[in-house]
Amino acid sequence: MSEARDRILGSIRTSLKRGPLDGERLAAAEDRLAAHRRNLMPSRARAAGEEGIELFVRMATEVAATVERLATPQDVPDAVAAYLAQHNLPAELRVAPDPELDAVPWERRPTLTVGRGRAEDRDATSVTGAVAGVAETGTLVMASGPAHPTTLNLMPDTHIVVLRTDRIVGSYEDAWDVLRARGALSRTVNFITGPSRTGDIEQTIQLGAHGPRRLHILLVDGGDGDGASA
Amino acid sequence: MESTSHAFKDNVHEALRDERLQRALGKMKVGFQGNRRRAIERLPEFEALRDEGRAIKDHVLEHLDFYLERFESRVVEAGGHVHWCRTAAEARETIARICRDAGARTVTKGKSMVAEEIAINDHLEREGFEPIETDLGEYIIQLRREPPSHIIAPAVHLSKEDVAEAFYAAHRDLDPERSLVEPTALISEARAMLRQKFQQADVGITGANFLIAETGSTVIVTNEGNGDLTQTLPRVHVVLASLEKVVPTLEDASTILRLLARSATGQEFSAYTTFSTGPRRPGDPDGPQEFHVVLLDNGRTAMLGTEFQEMLRCIRCGACMNHCPVYASVGGHAYGWVYPGPMGAVLTPSLIGVDAAGHLPNASTFCGRCESVCPMRIPLPKMMRHWREKEYAAGLTPATQRWGLGFWAWFARRPGLYHLGTRLAAGLLGRLGRRQGRLRRLPLAGGWTDWRDMPAPEGRTFQQLWAERRESARREDAR
Amino acid sequence: MADTPPAQPRVGLFVTCLVDIFRPTVGFAAVNLLEKAGCRVEVPRAQTCCGQPAYNLGDRADAADLAKRVIAAFEGFDYVVAPSGSCAGMIKEHYAELLKDDPDWGPRAHRLRHRTWELVSFLVDVMGMERVEAAYQGTVTYHDSCSGLRELGVREQPRRLLGTVGGLSLRELPDAEVCCGFGGTFCVKYPEISNRMVEDKAEKIEATGADMLLAGDMGCLLNMAGKLKRRGSRVQVRHVAEVLAGVAGEAAPIGEAAVRKG
Numbered sequence: 001m002s003e004a005r006d007r008i009l010g011s012i013r014t015s016l017k018r019g020p021l022d023g024e025r026l027a028a029a030e031d032r033l034a035a036h037r038r039n040l041m042p043s044r045a046r047a048a049g050e051e052g053i054e055l056f057v058r059m060a061t062e063v064a065a066t067v068e069r070l071a072t073p074q075d076v077p078d079a080v081a082a083y084l085a086q087h088n089l090p091a092e093l094r095v096a097p098d099p100e101l102d103a104v105p106w107e108r109r110p111t112l113t114v115g116r117g118r119a120e121d122r123d124a125t126s127v128t129g130a131v132a133g134v135a136e137t138g139t140l141v142m143a144s145g146p147a148h149p150t151t152l153n154l155m156p157d158t159h160i161v162v163l164r165t166d167r168i169v170g171s172y173e174d175a176w177d178v179l180r181a182r183g184a185l186s187r188t189v190n191f192i193t194g195p196s197r198t199g200d201i202e203q204t205i206q207l208g209a210h211g212p213r214r215l216h217i218l219l220v221d222g223g224d225g226d227g228a229s230a
Numbered sequence: 231m232e233s234t235s236h237a238f239k240d241n242v243h244e245a246l247r248d249e250r251l252q253r254a255l256g257k258m259k260v261g262f263q264g265n266r267r268r269a270i271e272r273l274p275e276f277e278a279l280r281d282e283g284r285a286i287k288d289h290v291l292e293h294l295d296f297y298l299e300r301f302e303s304r305v306v307e308a309g310g311h312v313h314w315c316r317t318a319a320e321a322r323e324t325i326a327r328i329c330r331d332a333g334a335r336t337v338t339k340g341k342s343m344v345a346e347e348i349a350i351n352d353h354l355e356r357e358g359f360e361p362i363e364t365d366l367g368e369y370i371i372q373l374r375r376e377p378p379s380h381i382i383a384p385a386v387h388l389s390k391e392d393v394a395e396a397f398y399a400a401h402r403d404l405d406p407e408r409s410l411v412e413p414t415a416l417i418s419e420a421r422a423m424l425r426q427k428f429q430q431a432d433v434g435i436t437g438a439n440f441l442i443a444e445t446g447s448t449v450i451v452t453n454e455g456n457g458d459l460t461q462t463l464p465r466v467h468v469v470l471a472s473l474e475k476v477v478p479t480l481e482d483a484s485t486i487l488r489l490l491a492r493s494a495t496g497q498e499f500s501a502y503t504t505f506s507t508g509p510r511r512p513g514d515p516d517g518p519q520e521f522h523v524v525l526l527d528n529g530r531t532a533m534l535g536t537e538f539q540e541m542l543r544c545i546r547c548g549a550c551m552n553h554c555p556v557y558a559s560v561g562g563h564a565y566g567w568v569y570p571g572p573m574g575a576v577l578t579p580s581l582i583g584v585d586a587a588g589h590l591p592n593a594s595t596f597c598g599r600c601e602s603v604c605p606m607r608i609p610l611p612k613m614m615r616h617w618r619e620k621e622y623a624a625g626l627t628p629a630t631q632r633w634g635l636g637f638w639a640w641f642a643r644r645p646g647l648y649h650l651g652t653r654l655a656a657g658l659l660g661r662l663g664r665r666q667g668r669l670r671r672l673p674l675a676g677g678w679t680d681w682r683d684m685p686a687p688e689g690r691t692f693q694q695l696w697a698e699r700r701e702s703a704r705r706e707d708a709r
Numbered sequence: 710m711a712d713t714p715p716a717q718p719r720v721g722l723f724v725t726c727l728v729d730i731f732r733p734t735v736g737f738a739a740v741n742l743l744e745k746a747g748c749r750v751e752v753p754r755a756q757t758c759c760g761q762p763a764y765n766l767g768d769r770a771d772a773a774d775l776a777k778r779v780i781a782a783f784e785g786f787d788y789v790v791a792p793s794g795s796c797a798g799m800i801k802e803h804y805a806e807l808l809k810d811d812p813d814w815g816p817r818a819h820r821l822r823h824r825t826w827e828l829v830s831f832l833v834d835v836m837g838m839e840r841v842e843a844a845y846q847g848t849v850t851y852h853d854s855c856s857g858l859r860e861l862g863v864r865e866q867p868r869r870l871l872g873t874v875g876g877l878s879l880r881e882l883p884d885a886e887v888c889c890g891f892g893g894t895f896c897v898k899y900p901e902i903s904n905r906m907v908e909d910k911a912e913k914i915e916a917t918g919a920d921m922l923l924a925g926d927m928g929c930l931l932n933m934a935g936k937l938k939r940r941g942s943r944v945q946v947r948h949v950a951e952v953l954a955g956v957a958g959e960a961a962p963i964g965e966a967a968v969r970k971g
Contacts, residue, residue, distance in 0.1 A: 008298075043275070198367075635768060643757070678935070
């Protein structure tokens with residue numbers, strides 16, 4: 001294997017007519033990596049504050065996610081119960097073992113059966129948080145970890161996301177800054193934009209190919225910080 | 231995958247007569263072109279982003295060794311393994327070995343053109359594994375035992391009736407009286423059948439749209455979520471990627487991602503864009519235990535430093551084939567191998583040789599539409615012309631074309647004889663066609679007159695008439 | 710945009726082999742328009758072919774040879790103008806690349822490219838022509854030739870001038886910018902594909918209901934006229950220069966016989 005590695009690297013260097021990078025060129029390449037500078041940013045990706053939230057809502061709705069704004073996390077159980085009833089879904093949830101979701105007063109809706117952990121095959125509906133929402137395309141950013149099993153994003157038919165409005169940022173690059181601040185990247189970072197879909201049958205879009213058919217976002221105002229950052 | 235590119239003309243002949251295919255191509259064209267146009271209208275910076283994308287990739291290619299080494303270190307730091315493979319055979323053996331070591335039986339797969347390139351499914355089957363395609367389009371063509379016809383919409387050549395036929399034939403345990411008329415029924419059935427496989431799988435193989443050097447992450451871009459289920463549920467996740475997929479940073483990937491979905495399907499962003507870094511961490515409730523990246527060369531490093539280097543900027547969006555009038559006429563299978571359309575016309579000869587794939591860069595009018603929509607500004611017609619130059623230099627150009635051209639060039643170098651010859655031709659053809667103004671048949675020109683009339687020349691050449699006009703003007707002045 | 714042209718610029722007309730052989734009417738229409746714009750037009754006798762067929766076949770040697778001849782014949786003029794996006798594109802966009810390794814011809818090719826123009830874009834973008842004194846009572850549809858459109862940016866200029874032709878009504882052709890399937894030798898190398906492309910084009914042309922099809926390249930015009938006539942279509946086909954010069958009606962349309970009098 002390391003012979004193949006050497007041969008491939010050698011082939012690259014032969015084609016580029018040089019040896020391994022060194023000196024200034026190496027320093028410049030190292031700097032480029034370390035600095036991870038942003039390239040050209042579209043103006044749409046600079047949306048901030050209430051404008052950013054509105055853009056997020058508009059873009060997410062365009063891709064067939066549904067969005068509901070709530071004043072406080074206390075309102076989550078009622079909103080979830082109403083959503084399940086509206087869609088004739090069983091009153092059963094698989095909730096991510098996320099401290100913020102633990103703090104939600106699920107006991108307000110005692111008819112809701114709340115299980116925690118990773119998704120099981122029979123789970124119809126999951127509830128997770130999100131690291132961020134990206135306004136430019138209505139995209140949710142999830143990072144796997146003990147508080148967020150990835151399977152909750154993928155396996156159930158319905159995925160409900162509780163997102164604080166102060167976690168809505170303008171651009172993907174803003175989201176990467178948030179993730180970098182948390183330390184090394186998780187095993188899986190999902191950028192989720194709308195429910196699962198396919199156009200593979202005669203070019204018509206059908207929702208719910210393998211991932212969730214429904215993506216419902218509960219946008220919760222408040223949180224400790226200011227409004228959304230740029 | 232075995233190539234039938236040498237039989238391009240036969241493939242074309244059949245494709246043009248295939249009514250189902252022609253209808254499907256008509257739909258494809260309108261859908262993809264319109265959607266892309268609408269998406270880029272909404273992003274004023276799109277043109278500038280194309281320049282950024284090109285610059286990022288050009289930079290990477292000039293520093294490809296550096297970025298691959300950095301990528302590898304980061305993968306290893308995150309607990310993964312990197313396997314460097316020079317050839318398709320090495321990659322097949324490596325993947326089979328990983329599956330064997332994992333004691334695997336079922337292997338699920340996300341969509342990967344590189345996997346087609348190395349024909350991994352056949353190999354895995356021969357080695358006793360059960361590979362299951364999970365992308366709906368790929369699943370359908372796997373059932374039909376045929377190759378993909380488009381790099382992002384592999385079943386674009388099929389009607390829903392074709393899909394229903396395939397499902398009735400393959401899903402024998404289900405009620406044969408069930409209706410599969412509606413696309414929703416087909417999707418639900420595929421979802422149910424594949425859900426079991428996702429959960430049974432011991433190994434999940436995905437491709438990668440990007441490899442990120444900064445973090446050792448691999449990136450897949452899907453809409454169905456199948457790639458995610460493929461890479462999250464099994465114990466072992468294998469990423470198969472050709473080595474030019476590397477980009478330096480998360481920011482660079484973000485820039486190019488702004489181009490990708492818009493150029494491919496006209497979406498703002500795909501439903502699932504997923505960044506995978508190593509295996510599961512301690513404390514993770516799900517995720518694979520092992521993470522392997524199989525880095526494939528298979529001809530890419532040989533393209534570096536040549537007039538084909540720019541082809542390595544390709545991000546596999548499919549915009550070129552969506553806008554190509556040749557692809558729209560004959561579909562992807564006619565091209566005979568993994569990569570169809572304009573990008574296939576440039577890449578295929580590099581990977582399987584210009585003698586096998588010679589037709590592909592020749593079957594183009596150089597209309598330039600591909601280049602005009604390529605998000606990475608790849609000069610596709612220019613590179614197709616380079617292949618023609620190589621064929622010409624190697625004596626592979628068909629004799630009739632060489633001689634015809636040589637004959638023409640001989641005259642064109644001799645203005646006196648040229649003008650005489652053109653006068654004769656214009657006069658003769660003009661006379662032959664005078665009655666109707668056109669010729670329905672012309673010896674030696676069957677390629678033209680089988681399909682269209684040949685308008686008759688006016689009878690005298692411009693140079694002839696111009697000389698006469700000047701002559702009579704001079705005589706006028708002299709008087 | 711070009712620099713201000715000299716008063717009475719000397720223009721070398723690059724006739725193109727297809728205009729020379731098939732339709733001199735177009736050459737004369739071009740001369741007519743150029744003279745109306747205030748140019749002195751000459752037609753170097755030493756010109757033959759721009760070399761594009763050789764270039765696209767991969768025969769760089771012959772192409773370079775022919776390119777040098779064209780450069781030598783034309784470099785003395787203020788401008789080189791061709792009634793063809795394809796030939797103008799060859800000279801303007803490809804000669805410099807073809808001769809880039811030649812220390813003498815490379816720079817000469819480079820100098821020539823700045824002075825080389827497709828006819829209609831020359832009239833509008835260089836000579837500042839804003840209208841034509843021509844009339845045509847009827848509906849017209851226009852096909853954008855690929856080289857002119859994508860290599861040279863010719864799109865608005867013919868439409869603008871056609872808009873000033875008295876009595877002319879322009880109907881946009883759906884998929885006007887899609888290739889007609891000519892592609893030089895492509896149409897005889899891959900005739901089945903070429904036929905499919907030109908059939909699609911002919912259907913769209915007929916569906917506009919226009920009386921006449923115009924374009925700026927003889928290759929496209931011969932291809933489309935040939936297919937339209939084979940289909941029995943009544944659409945008349947001409948080069949756009951003929952209508953702009955006000956000489957549509959003097960020669961039979963492409964692929965039709967002259968109407969006999971008496």
